[in-house]
Amino acid sequence: MGLTRFTDKIYYLEHEAEVDRPMLAYIKGNRFSLAVDAGYSTSHVADFYTALQSEQFKLPDFTVITHWHYDHTFGMCAINGISIAYEKTNEFLKDQQEQAKSANYIAALKQEDVHFRKEYRGCDRLNIVLSDITFSDKVELDLGGITARIFHTVSPHSEDSTCIYIPEERVLFLGDSTSEDFFHNGYMDQEKLGILMQMIQSVDCDYCILSHCEPLQKESLLEYLDSLYITD
Numbered sequence: 001m002g003l004t005r006f007t008d009k010i011y012y013l014e015h016e017a018e019v020d021r022p023m024l025a026y027i028k029g030n031r032f033s034l035a036v037d038a039g040y041s042t043s044h045v046a047d048f049y050t051a052l053q054s055e056q057f058k059l060p061d062f063t064v065i066t067h068w069h070y071d072h073t074f075g076m077c078a079i080n081g082i083s084i085a086y087e088k089t090n091e092f093l094k095d096q097q098e099q100a101k102s103a104n105y106i107a108a109l110k111q112e113d114v115h116f117r118k119e120y121r122g123c124d125r126l127n128i129v130l131s132d133i134t135f136s137d138k139v140e141l142d143l144g145g146i147t148a149r150i151f152h153t154v155s156p157h158s159e160d161s162t163c164i165y166i167p168e169e170r171v172l173f174l175g176d177s178t179s180e181d182f183f184h185n186g187y188m189d190q191e192k193l194g195i196l197m198q199m200i201q202s203v204d205c206d207y208c209i210l211s212h213c214e215p216l217q218k219e220s221l222l223e224y225l226d227s228l229y230i231t232d
């Protein structure tokens with residue numbers, strides 16, 4: 001699978017529903033490049049980097065993590081360059097590291113999640129690493145002719161959700177932040193959803209990019225989220 005060009009400066013490797021791999025994005029500055037999410041596994045990273053190399057793109061200088069869930073982070077051990085995450089993401093990853101010390105952990109994940117079983121077929125150990133840089137609220141990267149504004153957001157999906165706003169391209173990366181919380185029986189916290197919708201509304205963008213679907217126009221995403229938002 002090759003890279004998809006979204007704008008002159010934004011490319012991505014598409015999400016794969018059968019294995020629940022999220023999309024991995026690439027923001028191409030004149031000086032530095034930034035990847036959005038590390039991916040599910042070493043082989044997910046390898047597929048992404050092969051796609052980058054076939055376009056003659058250099059490997060990412062930085063990789064920012066949208067949240068700790070394993071499909072977004074367990075590839076972090078194999079990335080090129082420096083990883084960046086919200087401080088709470090590292091706390092969650094530290095907890096994953098602890099759990100993975102038990103040899104049963106990978107077996108338990110395979111048991112629970114058919115996608116995990118497919119992604120880690122034939123593999124019996126995990127290498128979970130923390131990010132190199134953490135931020136506590138927001139951080140801005142000047143990639144050369146293009147900026148990445150990285151910030152934490154309230155989200156119903158996970159406590160550590162991070163967004164990346166690219167003002168020059170009017171694009172907002174949202175990770176999985178608009179989804180319900182799968183680790184708590186798919187609970188959709190309406191208050192958090194409302195705050196997230198206000199945040200999206202306030203960002204001056206045309207497109208919103210979620211990790212597990214095609215890029216959406218901001219208005220269609222807000223319309224969809226509005227249909228999930230129950231007010232009384």
Ligand SMILES: [Zn+2]
Nearest residue numbers: 067069157176
């Ligand atoms: Zn997630």
